Amino acid sequence: MSKPLGKWQLRALILCAGLLLALGQAPFSFPIGVVVGLPVLGGLLLRTADWRSGFRLGWLAGTAYFAGSMFWIVEPFFVEPEIYGWMAPFALLFLAVGLGLFWGLGFGVAACCSGKARLVALVASLTLAEFLRAHVFTGFPWGLLAYIWSETPVFQLLAYIGPHGLGMVTVAIGVLPLIWSNRWLRGATLLVTLLAAWGIGAVRLPEGPPAxxxxxxxxxxxxxxxxxxxxxxxxxxxxxxxxxxxxxxxxxxxxxxxxxxxxxxxxxxxxxxxxxxxxxxxxxxxxxxxxxxxxxxxxxxxxxxxxxxxxxxxxxxxxxxxxxxxxxxxxxxxxxxxxxxxxxxxxxxxxxxxxxxxxxxxxxxxxxxxxxxxxxxxxxxxxxxxxxxxxxxxxxxxxxxxxxxxxxxxxxxxxxxxxxxxxxxxxxxxxxxxxxxxxxxxxxxxxxxxxxxxxxxxEPLAPTPYSRFGERIWLALALLLLAGAALSRPRPQARPHAATRVRAQGREASNRH
Incomplete structure (x- = not known):
């Protein structure tokens, strides 16, 4: 049995997972975080004690992700450094920590569910949290998980389900294989889902140059x-x-x-x-x-x-x-x-x-x-x-x-x-x-x-499914997943009536004598 990680080791692991996900954003465009970072975060989510620890997990991972992918935010402050330069470190810190709160919300909601249902809930709750990030306080939809696929055929799924729908697919590819206990089944599920997304996108791409x-x-x-x-x-x-x-x-x-x-x-x-x-x-x-x-x-x-x-x-x-x-x-x-x-x-x-x-x-x-x-x-x-x-x-x-x-x-x-x-x-x-x-x-x-x-x-193409239906497709699926995960939560057992407890205690006493 492996030795449990210490507090600082655990935090370092979470930060590394978030930074691996950040490598998916341009100019790196390397989606390794989907097959390494997300499974790590999903596994840690299964071990969290309650929604508070789930929130801290998501917040720390999100802070690392946004710090790693949004560090360009300091650049505008150095156009006139004598006026705005002092704001640069605070801008990056507050942006990363603030945006990380949305990930904290997504992981915290998922942690309210029990067992493997947390993974299903995370697919929906993190996507919904990212949707909120794109809209509240005027919205800031930079660095959406969908953009990790920008140099692959998976990017074409945007035409069907948009950036938030593709973000949900991304989280599903990374965490749902953890539902299986067998590591070979996990690997096979990851490979099949990844190849399916890749294949659907590749089919949409044209064979030659556009008209x-x-x-x-x-x-x-x-x-x-x-x-x-x-x-x-x-x-x-x-x-x-x-x-x-x-x-x-x-x-x-x-x-x-x-x-x-x-x-x-x-x-x-x-x-x-x-x-x-x-x-x-x-x-x-x-x-x-x-x-x-x-x-x-x-x-x-x-x-x-x-x-x-x-x-x-x-x-x-x-x-x-x-x-x-x-x-x-x-x-x-x-x-x-x-x-x-x-x-x-x-x-x-x-x-x-x-x-x-x-x-x-x-x-x-x-x-x-x-x-x-x-x-x-x-x-x-x-x-x-x-x-x-x-x-x-x-x-x-x-x-x-x-x-x-x-x-x-x-x-x-x-x-x-x-x-x-x-x-x-x-x-x-x-x-x-x-x-x-x-x-x-x-x-x-x-x-x-x-x-x-x-x-x-x-030449333009025919209207895409996303241009026709907008966010409705993925949103309906996310709500169904979240509801299903919530319903799987075991109900707390009712405490036995006082008279029943007295009779049970009497039987235990008789047995001892």
Whole structure:
């Protein structure tokens, strides 16, 4: 019989399991945590005494997972380190510990069940906890377990059950084999479930390249370093770079696309700047990001110019980044010198009205998303309408150069798979890319390089099950699993009546004599 682990050994084991799961997120994209980390956590869950110890297990594992996968969160604070640098370690600590609470909730609920039913409950409760994380307090669905599969065919299951459904499948693959006592049965179950998920995804993937439309987009990547992007000595240089990358076509281009806030002047306040854009892209449509003042409010906006250079449409970002584009309790925070980092006037942005499809002559109708909005699956569609492609403009220079931009790219790819729609992505420092409806990167510009790429727009696929049913499929299954696990909990035995106890004690006394 193996010696029980000491308290610190146990904690180290939990932390290692969480960090192994974190290796599944980009740029590593190594899903070893599913077959090693999750089984370890599932086995420890079976040994927990009560919901409190289950909560501590999940909280510690979640804290390690989020610290290991979200360490890029410190990067925005070092864009202006003299102002925000002191916040960086607190941001990572509070983020990891705070997000870990959701995992604690999932494991704590599962620990309320008995025996092997805890494993079934964990499949549902951890998925529901992750769903809550994606929605409460404005939501923060970075690092979902589904994204662990981004470099495998399993990623295609997003088209059927979405990111939370795939997250539930991920937990099931890792912990349900522990239901068997025999280690060979455990290994066989793990292998069969993993191969089944892999096979279903592989069947969906096409044998050849996707069909392309006769529509060409130019994605421009100016590579404006964030700490210099708004510096008076560099603004004109970056603007001129974007203009140069946009001008001149070897073949017809239908639209030129610039990233988020790539136009360095407020909308309506620099006619000469807009004339320079029109001159660079004559007889071609133009889409780009700009800051748009409207009275006392400021919006993070996408502007669409038609072939004549007239404003054909605008779209205002509606889901803002907390502490980046606005500050909760802004008046109180301002007393301590805390302002939204992305707004140049220090007042923060106002929120737009919500997702909308832009349909203009000469281009298939598209649904725009600005930066942070691409991490939310629900924003990639409009109820009752379907675009023919998705457009994501972003400024990932805030996220550094190691993991943040690549994780954001994975999330853009996920939106394409979920909806069965191609997605064009223009990012300030990268990665700018054309993404197929299967989430494949067809053409791209490398991170931290300036340039452009002319790409043809792929054809959309038929609506996916996820685009039709949303979260209902996995949610119904999760609730059924949780209810089944709860019902399996043994009922406490009622204490015998006092008279019965007296008679039993009398019989025991007689037997002794």
């Amino acid at each position: 392309l439309r006769d529509v060409t987009l130019r994605l421009v990547q100016p590579n404006a370093e964030q700490r210099l992007k708004w510096h008076p000595d560099h603004v004109a240089r970056f603007f001129q770079r974007s203009l140069s990358l946009s001008a001149g076509f070897d073949a017809p281009v239908d639209v030129v696309i610039w990233p988020e806030t790539a136009l360095p002047f407020p909308y309506g306040e620099h006619p000469r700047g807009m004339d320079m854009v029109r001159a660079a892209v004559p007889d071609t449509q133009f889409i780009g990001g700009i800051q748009r003042p409207n009275g006392p409010e400021l919006y993070n906006t996408l502007i669409h110019l038609d072939r004549n250079g007239d404003v054909a449409a605008t779209y205002d970002k509606h889901h803002l980044v907390p502490f980046g584009e606005y500050v909760p309790l802004a008046d109180l925070a301002a007393r301590f010198g805390i302002y939204g980092m992305a707004a140049q006037d220090g007042t923060g942005f106002a929120a737009g009205k919500g997702p909308r499809i832009i349909d203009r002559p000469g281009l298939p109708p598209y649904l725009p998303m600005i930066c942070y909005e691409a991490i939310f699956p629900g924003y990639a569609q409009v109820q009752g309408q379907r675009p023919e492609w998705l457009l994501h403009i972003t400024n990932d220079a805030w996220f550094g150069s190691f993991s943040g931009p690549y994780q954001h790219l994975v999330q853009s790819r996920a939106r394409a798979v979920e909806q069965g729609l191609p997605l064009a992505r223009a990012a300030n420092t990268g990665v700018s890319a054309m993404i197929s409806p299967y989430g494949q990167v067809l053409q791209a510009l490398a991170l931290n390089t300036d340039g452009f790429v002319d790409v043809r727009l792929p």
